[in-house]
Amino acid sequence: xxxxxxxxLVLVGAIAGWLAGIVMRGRxxxxxxxxxxxxxxxxxxxxLLGSVLGVVIGGGIVGSIINAFVGAxxxxxxxxxxKRA
Numbered sequence: 001x002x003x004x005x006x007x008x009l010v011l012v013g014a015i016a017g018w019l020a021g022i023v024m025r026g027r028x029x030x031x032x033x034x035x036x037x038x039x040x041x042x043x044x045x046x047x048l049l050g051s052v053l054g055v056v057i058g059g060g061i062v063g064s065i066i067n068a069f070v071g072a073x074x075x076x077x078x079x080x081x082x083k084r085a
Contacts, residue, residue, distance in 0.1 A: 008061070009039065009042075010035055010039075012038065012042065012061065012064050012065055012068055013034070013035045013036070013037075013038030013039035013041075013042060013068060014031065014034050014035045014038055015038065015065050015068075015069075016037075016038035016041055016042065016065055016068030016069040016071075016072045017029065017033065017034030017035055017036070017037040017038030017039075017041065017068075017072050018034045018038075019065075019069050019072070020037060020038070020041060020069055020072035020073045020075075020076050021033075021034060021037070021076070023073060024073060024076040024077065024080065025076070025080075037072050037075055037076060038068050038069075038072050039068075040071070040072070040075050041068045041069065041070070041071030041072025041073070041074070041075050042064070042067060042068035042071055042072075043071065044071035044072075044074055044075055045067040045068055045069070045070045045071025045072070045074070046067055046071070047071075048070070048071060048074060049067060049070060049071075
């Protein structure tokens, strides 16, 4: 993995995690938490949308952010359900 790919991964994760934090809780989890949730969400989103549902969002940075955002919302929903239980 090149340095450019790592930087893009971190930026996409940060943006997706921040957006998901706003949608799910009304606030973010801090920069590190947003990045972690966003990167985890990218994996969950690509698996859920691609393999399970068969939905293709598109390519490029915007498609990656949307994909990671959907996955991050799912991850935050699962975390919230576990915390409430």
